[in-house]
Amino acid sequence: MFCFQCEQTAGCTGCTRNAGVCGKKSGTARLQDKLTGALVGLARAVEGNEDQVTKETDALVMEGLFTTITNVNFNDETISALTSRIHAEKDRLVPRCLDCASACGRNDDYDIDSLWDGDEDIRSLKSLILFGIRGVAAYAYHAAVLGYTDEEVNRFFYKALFAIGMDWDTDELLPIVLEVGEINLKCMALLDQANTETFGMPTPTEVPLTVEKGPFIVISGHDMHDLKLLIEQTEGKGINIYTHGEMLPAHAYPELKKFAHLKGNFGTAWQNQQKEFASIPAPVLFTTNCLMPPKPSYADRVFTTEVVSYPGCIHIGENKDFTPVIERALQLGGYKEDQAFTGINGGTKVTTGFSHGAVLSVADKVVDAVKSGKIKHFFLVGGCDGARPGRNYYTEFVKKTPPDTIVLTLACGKYRFNDLDLGTIDGLPRIMDMGQCNDAYSAIQVALALADAFECEVNELPLSMVLSWYEQKAVCILLTLLHLGIKNILLGPTLPAFISPNVLNLLIEKYNIGPITTPDEDMRKLLG
Numbered sequence: 148m149f150c151f152q153c154e155q156t157a158g159c160t161g162c163t164r165n166a167g168v169c170g171k172k173s174g175t176a177r178l179q180d181k182l183t184g185a186l187v188g189l190a191r192a193v194e195g196n197e198d199q200v201t202k203e204t205d206a207l208v209m210e211g212l213f214t215t216i217t218n219v220n221f222n223d224e225t226i227s228a229l230t231s232r233i234h235a236e237k238d239r240l241v242p243r244c245l246d247c248a249s250a251c252g253r254n255d256d257y258d259i260d261s262l263w264d265g266d267e268d269i270r271s272l273k274s275l276i277l278f279g280i281r282g283v284a285a286y287a288y289h290a291a292v293l294g295y296t297d298e299e300v301n302r303f304f305y306k307a308l309f310a311i312g313m314d315w316d317t318d319e320l321l322p323i324v325l326e327v328g329e330i331n332l333k334c335m336a337l338l339d340q341a342n343t344e345t346f347g348m349p350t351p352t353e354v355p356l357t358v359e360k361g362p363f364i365v366i367s368g369h370d371m372h373d374l375k376l377l378i379e380q381t382e383g384k385g386i387n388i389y390t391h392g393e394m395l396p397a398h399a400y401p402e403l404k405k406f407a408h409l410k411g412n413f414g415t416a417w418q419n420q421q422k423e424f425a426s427i428p429a430p431v432l433f434t435t436n437c438l439m440p441p442k443p444s445y446a447d448r449v450f451t452t453e454v455v456s457y458p459g460c461i462h463i464g465e466n467k468d469f470t471p472v473i474e475r476a477l478q479l480g481g482y483k484e485d486q487a488f489t490g491i492n493g494g495t496k497v498t499t500g501f502s503h504g505a506v507l508s509v510a511d512k513v514v515d516a517v518k519s520g521k522i523k524h525f526f527l528v529g530g531c532d533g534a535r536p537g538r539n540y541y542t543e544f545v546k547k548t549p550p551d552t553i554v555l556t557l558a559c560g561k562y563r564f565n566d567l568d569l570g571t572i573d574g575l576p577r578i579m580d581m582g583q584c585n586d587a588y589s590a591i592q593v594a595l596a597l598a599d600a601f602e603c604e605v606n607e608l609p610l611s612m613v614l615s616w617y618e619q620k621a622v623c624i625l626l627t628l629l630h631l632g633i634k635n636i637l638l639g640p641t642l643p644a645f646i647s648p649n650v651l652n653l654l655i656e657k658y659n660i661g662p663i664t665t666p667d668e669d670m671r672k673l674l675g
C-alpha cells in the first residue's frame with residue numbers, strides 16, 4: 148500500500164506496510180485506490196458526454212471521494228460495491244466502450260500507482276488536487292443531504308479528476324490546485340447556506356460537559372441532518388443526546404437547540420475516542436469522520452451511517468431508522484448519577500456558535516474595540532486535532548495570547564483549549580468558537596468584513612492564522628485561504644508529506660506559508 152494523505156502518515160513520509168497509522172489495512176487502501184481510479188475513469192467518460200450527467204452521477208462522485216477521506220470507511224465490501232456502481236455509471240455513459248473491438252483506452256480507469264510512483268512535483272500537485280477535492284466532496288455531500296447543490300462545484304469534480312489522469316506538467320496543474328480552493332469557497336458557502344437556512348443562524352451558546360443520569364446516545368461527525376433525525380426519533384423516549392467532536396457546534400443552531408434532550412457535549416477530539424468510549428454506558432453513532440478502529444471494549448456500541456463504515460459495526464442505511472441505536476441506549480441505561488466531565492484543561496463547559504452572523508451582528512463593537520486599542524490582534528487558531536505529540540503547541544499558544552487579543556477558532560483542534568476561560572474584552576469572549584471545519588467560511592466572512600471596515604487588505608489586518616491540519620478537509624480549506632491570497636499562515640504540527648520541496652518553495656515564495664516553531668517564538672514573530 149501507499150498512502151500519505153493525512154498528517155499522521157508513517158514517518159512523516161507515507162504509510163507503506165500492512166496497515167496505515169489510522170488502522171486502514173493495505174487491502175482496503177488498494178481498494179480505495181481502485182475506487183479513485185474508477186472515478187477518474189468516470190470523469191474521462193463524462194468528457195464529451197456532459198449532457199448525460201445526472202444528479203445520480205454527481206452524487207456517486209461525491210460519495211466516492213468522501214469515502215476515501217481518512218477515518219471514514221474501513222469496509223472492503225462497501226468500497227468494492229461503490230466501485231462497481233461507478234463502473235456501471237461509466238458503462239451507461241460510454242456503452243460502446245464495453246464491446247469495442249479496438250479499444251483505445253480513452254475511458255479506462257486510472258492506475259493510481261502511476262501517480263504514487265511518478266515525478267515528485269507532479270505527484271505533489273496532483274495530490275493537492277485529489278486530497279483537496281476529497282475534502283470539498285465531503286462538504287458538498289452534507290449540503291446535498293439538505294437539498295442544496297451547486298452545478299459549478301459538481302462540474303469541477305470531473306475536471307479535477309480528469310486532470311489527475313492526464314500527463315500534464317506543473318504549469319497546467321498549478322491553476323487547478325488553486326481552483327480547488329476557489330471551488331471549496333463556493334462549496335463552504337453552499338453548506339453554510341444549507342445549514343443556516345435549515346437550522347437557523349447559530350448564536351453563542353454555552354454547552355455543558357456533564358452527562359446526566361439515564362439513557363443517552365453520543366453522536367459524532369459533521370452531519371447536522373443525521374443529528375436532527377436522531378433528535379426527532381428519540382423525542383419523548385427518555386433518551387438524552389450528547390454531541391461529540393465536530394458535532395459540538397450543533398448546539399448553537401436554533402432548530403436543533405430547541406430540543407431539550409440535546410443536552411451537552413461528551414468527550415474531546417477524535418483521537419481520544421478509544422479511551423473515552425471504552426466505558427460509557429451508551430451507544431455512539433458516527434455520521435462522518437473521524438472514526439478510529441473500535442476497541443473490543445466498545446465495538447458493539449458503535450453504529451455508523453452514510454459513507455462511514457467499519458466491518459462488524461451496525462450500519463444505519465438510507466431509511467434512517469435509528470431504532471437499533473435507540474434500543475441499545477435503552478438497554479445500556481446510561482449512568483445512574485450525573486457524571487461531571489471536564490475538558491482537557493479542567494473546564495466544565497464550552498461555548499460555541501460564534502458564526503459570521505453572530506460576530507458580524509456586533510461588528511460595530513468589534514471595530515470600536517480595535518480602534519480604541521482594546522483589541523490589538525486577532526488570531527485564528529483552528530483546524531484539526533490529532534495524536535501526534537507536539538500538538539499541545541496550540542494549547543500553549545492560546546494560553547500565551549496577550550489579554551488584548553481575540554482567539555477565533557473552529558474544527559476539532561479547539562478541544563485543546565476551548566474549555567479555558569480567558570475572560571472578555573468589552574463583553575466579547577476572548578475565545579470564540581466559530582463551528583466546524585467548514586465554518587472556516589465564517590472566519591473568512593469576518594476577516595473580509597473587518598478588511599472592509601478598516602479599508603485595507605485582509606493581509607494588512609492585525610490577524611494571524613495559526614492552523615493545525617490532519618485530514619483532507621484541511622487541505623481544501625488551506626487552498627481556499629491561498630486562493631484568497633492570504634499570506635503568512637503558520638501550519639502544523641508538521642507540513643504535509645505530499646508537498647514536495649519545490650512545491651513548498653513555491654508556496655513560501657508566493658504566500659510566505661511556514662511551519663509552526665515554538666509558541667513563544669511564533670507569538671513574538673506574529674506580534675512583532
Ligand code: FS2
Pocket residue numbers: 392393417436437530531532558559560583584585617618620
Ligand atoms: Fe476533526 Fe476529523 Fe472537521 Fe476533520 S473530527 S480531523 O474530520 O473535518 O476536523
Ligand code: SF4
Pocket residue numbers: 150151152153154155156157161162166167168169170171176217218
Ligand atoms: Fe496513513 Fe493517513 Fe493514509 Fe491512514 S489515511 S493510511 S494514517 S496516510
